[in-house]
Amino acid sequence: xxxxxxxxxxxxxxxxxxAVNSVSFNVEDxxxxxxxxxxxxxxxxxxRMIAGFEQETEGDILVRGESMRGIPPEKRPVNIVFQNLxxxxxxxxxxxxxxGLQRQKLPKPDVESRVTEMLERVGLVGFEKKKVxxxxxxxxxxxxxxxxxxxxxxxxxxxxxxxxxxxxxxEHMKVELKLLQKEIGxxxxxxxxxxxxxxxxxxxxxxMNQGRFEQLDTPKNLYKNPATSFVAGFVGExxxxxxxxxxxxxxxxxxxxxxxxxxxxFEPKKLFMRPxxxxxxxxxxxxxxxxIKMSVRTILxxxxxxxxxxxxxxxxxxxxxxxxxxxxFEDLKEGDTVVVGIDYDDLKCYRG
Amino acid sequence: xxxxxxxxxxxxxxxxxxxxxxxxxxxxDLFFKSFRFENxxxxxxxxxxxxxxxxxxxxxxxTFVKTAVYSIGVTILAFVVTFPVAFYLTKIISKKYSSFMVxxxxxxxxxxxxVTIYGWMILLGDRGVINNFLIKIGVIDTPIVMLYNNFSMxxxxxxxxxxxxIIPMMSALESLDDSxxxxxxxxxASKWTIFRQxxxxxxxxxxxxxxxxxxxxxxxxxxxxxxxxxxxxxxxTEQIYNEFLATFNWNEGAAFxxxxxLLSSAIIWLALKLTGQKLEKVGS
Numbered sequence: 001x002x003x004x005x006x007x008x009x010x011x012x013x014x015x016x017x018x019a020v021n022s023v024s025f026n027v028e029d030x031x032x033x034x035x036x037x038x039x040x041x042x043x044x045x046x047x048r049m050i051a052g053f054e055q056e057t058e059g060d061i062l063v064r065g066e067s068m069r070g071i072p073p074e075k076r077p078v079n080i081v082f083q084n085l086x087x088x089x090x091x092x093x094x095x096x097x098x099x100g101l102q103r104q105k106l107p108k109p110d111v112e113s114r115v116t117e118m119l120e121r122v123g124l125v126g127f128e129k130k131k132v133x134x135x136x137x138x139x140x141x142x143x144x145x146x147x148x149x150x151x152x153x154x155x156x157x158x159x160x161x162x163x164x165x166x167x168x169x170x171e172h173m174k175v176e177l178k179l180l181q182k183e184i185g186x187x188x189x190x191x192x193x194x195x196x197x198x199x200x201x202x203x204x205x206x207x208m209n210q211g212r213f214e215q216l217d218t219p220k221n222l223y224k225n226p227a228t229s230f231v232a233g234f235v236g237e238x239x240x241x242x243x244x245x246x247x248x249x250x251x252x253x254x255x256x257x258x259x260x261x262x263x264x265x266f267e268p269k270k271l272f273m274r275p276x277x278x279x280x281x282x283x284x285x286x287x288x289x290x291x292i293k294m295s296v297r298t299i300l301x302x303x304x305x306x307x308x309x310x311x312x313x314x315x316x317x318x319x320x321x322x323x324x325x326x327x328x329f330e331d332l333k334e335g336d337t338v339v340v341g342i343d344y345d346d347l348k349c350y351r352g
Numbered sequence: 353x354x355x356x357x358x359x360x361x362x363x364x365x366x367x368x369x370x371x372x373x374x375x376x377x378x379x380x381d382l383f384f385k386s387f388r389f390e391n392x393x394x395x396x397x398x399x400x401x402x403x404x405x406x407x408x409x410x411x412x413x414x415t416f417v418k419t420a421v422y423s424i425g426v427t428i429l430a431f432v433v434t435f436p437v438a439f440y441l442t443k444i445i446s447k448k449y450s451s452f453m454v455x456x457x458x459x460x461x462x463x464x465x466x467v468t469i470y471g472w473m474i475l476l477g478d479r480g481v482i483n484n485f486l487i488k489i490g491v492i493d494t495p496i497v498m499l500y501n502n503f504s505m506x507x508x509x510x511x512x513x514x515x516x517x518i519i520p521m522m523s524a525l526e527s528l529d530d531s532x533x534x535x536x537x538x539x540x541a542s543k544w545t546i547f548r549q550x551x552x553x554x555x556x557x558x559x560x561x562x563x564x565x566x567x568x569x570x571x572x573x574x575x576x577x578x579x580x581x582x583x584x585x586x587x588x589t590e591q592i593y594n595e596f597l598a599t600f601n602w603n604e605g606a607a608f609x610x611x612x613x614l615l616s617s618a619i620i621w622l623a624l625k626l627t628g629q630k631l632e633k634v635g636s
Contacts (some may be wrong), residue, residue, distance in 0.1 A: 053534055074540045086535035090553040099549075100539035151539065 002065070004029040004154055004187045005050070010059035012045050019045040021211035021274030022059070027204075029190065032181050034198040035191045036207035036235070041129040043191040046208075047157050050189065051080045062152055074103075079148035080157040084164065087132040087134075093119070094128040094141055100151045121184070137165045138173060145177075149186060159192045162197060174200050184296060195235050199223065207231045231352035232272040239319045241271040243349065251349070258316035260290045261347045268349035275307055276322040282331055289341040294319070296336045297352055308332065310340070370492065388605035412591060412608075419588040420615055423571040426506060430566045431559060432516040438518050439551075442525040454522070457515060465512050469579050476504050476580075480529035500582025508576030513569045517562035524558025525551075560629045564620055571616050588612055 002305040005027040007054055012020040017057050020042040027302045037043045048054045050061060052073035061068045063077055079100075088096050094115055119125055122262045127135070132143060141161060148156055162170045162177075178201045181188045192198050194217040197220040198205045207230070215227040226232035241253045249262040251271060260273075282289060294310035297318065308325045321340060332338070389399035390520040406412045437457075441450040460468045475481045476498040498504055528551065538545045552559075577587030592612065595605030624631060 051538060053538075073534070073537045074542065080535070080538050082535055084529065084531055084532045086529065086531040088532060088536075088550060090556075099536070099541070103545065110615075147539065340569035 002029060004063075004064055005189070006062040006065075007046075008048075008062070009059045010046070010049065010056045010061060012042070012049060013057045014053060014299055018211050020049070020056075023208075023211070023213055024059075025206060027187060030185045030187055031203040032178065032188045032190065032201055034202040035189070035207045035208055036193070036195055036198040036205055037191075038193055038234070041208045042211040043208050044159060044233065046078070047159055047189070047191050050155070051078055051157055052076045063174055077154040078157060079151055079153040079155075081144045081148055081161045083159045083161065085144040085161065087140060087143055087147070089131075089133055091132070092128065093124060093130050093135070096132060096143055097150055097254075100147065103188060104151075108133070108192055114150055118146045120204065120300060121149075122146045138169050141173060145180070147186065147284050153186065155187045155189055159259060160190060160194075161190075162194070170197075177201055195307060197313070199235070207234060209234075218322050226272070226348065229272070230271040230351065232348055232350065237320065238272040239277055240272075240350075241317065243268045243271050252349070253315060255315035255316060255317050257292075257312050257317050259292070259347060261344055261349065263344075264349055266351055269352045270350045272348040272350070273319065273346060275320045277342055277346035278319075278321040279341040279343075280321070280324070281339055286341060288345075289343050290347070292340050293340055293343070296338060298334055299332065310338065313337075360488050370452065375428040382606040382609055384488045385603050386610050388603045390603075402604045403611070405604060406608065406611060411586075415586045415588050415591055416611065418586065419571060419612075420619060422502070422506065423511075423567055423616075424619065426509045426513065426570045427517075427563050427567045429506070430517045431563065434514050434518040434521065434562075435559075438521040438525055441518075443528075443530070454519075457518065460511070461515060465575050465578075468512060469508050469575055472504065472508055472580060473499060476507070491509050500584060501582065502581070502585045505577050505581035505587070508580040509573060512573070512576060513566040516523070516565040516569060517559075520558040520562040521555060522558075524555040533583070544565070556627060559630060560627055561625065563623065567620065567623075568616060587631055 003026040004144075007023055007025050009022050009024050010020055011022050014088065017062055023042075023046065035046065035095075036307075037045045043055060047130045049056050050068075052071060052075075056069075062209065070129060088099065091099070097115045097118055099110050100131065101114060106114075115128075116125075119128065124139065124142055127139065128331065132140060144161065145156075145158075158177075162173050165173060177188075181201075190198070190201065199222070202219055205218065205219050205222050206323065207214045207222065209230050215222060217227070222231065223236050226235060232238055236302060241257075243251050244254050244265060245252045246261075246268050247263065249260060249264075251259045251261050253259070253271065259266075279286070279289070283293065293313045295313065297309045297311050300307045300309060304325065307320050308317055308323060310321055311317070319340075323332075386402055387398050387400070388396050389401040392399050406416075406435075427524075441453055473480070477483070478495040478497065478499070480499070482498065483492075486492045487495065532550055532554070533546055536550045541549065572589060574587070574589045574593060577585060578590060581587060581592075587609070589612070592605050592608045595601045595608055
């Protein structure tokens with residue numbers, strides 16, 4: 001398997017501050033690869049190094065097997081879509097998209113045909129002469145992507161381009177971006193702090209924290225089996241507890257809730273439970289589950305995402321529990337006592 | 353029609369007073385004067401003679417054309433000299449140093465044009481700082497004549513006007529997002545292309561409004577051409593001055609004044625047309 005991008009032990013320091021700390025990974029050709037992390041985790045620095053705007057302090061970046069060391073941004077087979085899109089306000093849509101092709105000194109008819117073809121791809125036919133300031137958020141987005149893709153780069157880098165859009169449009173653009181990537185087959189490297197964007201669109205997701213990769217996995221694995229407590233807390237919703245003791249297969253939280261979790265070969269410090277991992281009133285014949293008594297504190301109605309907040313009787317710890325989609329628990333109300341089951345496997349424990 | 357409050361009319365009074373008494377009336381007065389002519393019988397009649405005199409005497413319209421060409425030249429020079437400075441102050445160094453540096457740049461304005469012009473005389477004179485220095489280090493034996501010619505006049509005009517170019521240009525460049533420059537370079541543009549295709553078009557409104565101010569200041573300046581230009585560098589404002597105060601021909605002077613006003617308006621209109629700018633946009 002050939003890799004379109006190889007990152008080898010890349011480190012970037014700004015003075016004493018290490019923004020990216022010895023990161024290595026490979027990206028397969030034609031995939032949608034996301035880097036997910038909070039602000040200041042080093043994801044933007046990493047992206048800017050791939051684009052060539054920052055020089056790595058140590059390590060090497062290879063695109064299609066060729067080292068990018070010392071190659072300026074304008075010479076790299078990599079293009080970037082900026083967070084604020086950075087469309088040229090003094091040019092119309094067509095000129096924005098043609099800008100890169102004209103730099104390559106292509107003959108005029110070629111430029112025109114490729115621009116037209118690209119605008120067709122992103123559904124902007126008829127907008128050629130419009131000023132970019134006259135476009136809607138989603139259209140501007142598509143111009144920015146078209147402007148980069150028209151150059152047929154090996155890799156398209158996207159720096160949180162959906163951040164500025166309103167929620168509804170963002171949901172729509174997520175799907176659109178994923179479909180566009182599948183259709184044209186260019187490798188996308190997408191950085192974001194929004195876990196839903198990363199999970200929905202990507203083939204592979206890297207979770208980044210304090211300059212390092214915490215986990216690199218498929219979205220499904222990332223969600224189901226977080227490798228570290230950071231990933232467990234960052235990706236998706238979770239109920240988080242500090243564990244004080246573990247003996248004879250029983251965990252004890254700091255508030256004194258005891259939970260059975262057999263077979264751990266290390267001393268756990270943190271426990272995560274997904275809201276949807278809980279089973280309300282589990283039937284008696286289910287085995288390998290821990291049953292916890294709770295009382296309903298309040299119901300957080302949010303359509304298909306409705307949850308209850310419940311207090312564990314034993315310890316007064318609060319947990320969030322997703323309600324099943326069917327109307328089975330519709331008449332649950334505040335103060336009700338419920339028994340909640342959770343599979344041993346869904347009690348995710350971590351060292352720290 | 354909406355009924356206006358009395359405050360509206362009250363606040364309008366200073367504006368109207370200013371416009372009517374300081375702009376409209378003097379201009380109307382000059383306008384009428386420019387068509388007045390004292391004929392051989394000593395009677396004042398309506399005539400185009402004042403304007404005709406301008407075309408009949410070669411020195412007048414040669415000076416007129418020279419003033420126009422030099423004013424355009426100084427404006428272009430001001431742009432060439434100040435653009436790198438404005439770019440450096442807005443895009444390269446941090447904000448806290450740049451505001452201090454701008455203050456330093458403004459010092460000549462606090463001192464006043466006349467004093468700075470005398471400063472240039474000290475620098476450029478035959479026994480001035482520059483000539484003395486060059487003779488001392490042995491580059492030249494006899495002083496180079498730098499004063500009282502077109503060269504010294506151009507320097508004086510440039511020096512007193514170029515700050516008015518830098519301020520609007522800086523505010524235009526300040527709003528230029530760095531990511532535009534990065535995006536252009538990412539798309540394969542060289543430094544020169546970025547300058548020509550991104551930075552200059554983006555800063556054009558600032559350049560145009562700075563250019564208009566510089567051009568107006570230069571074409572209407574009297575001090576620099578008079579003191580630094582000496583006898584050999586004629587400027588049209590000097591002709592107007594002579595008509596009013598040397599020959600006391602106010603009617604002729606009024607006509608010349610109007611010709612200068614027409615000239616500068618025409619050139620600015622043409623420049624705005626050529627660069628595709630709108631006056632309202634540039635003026636804001």
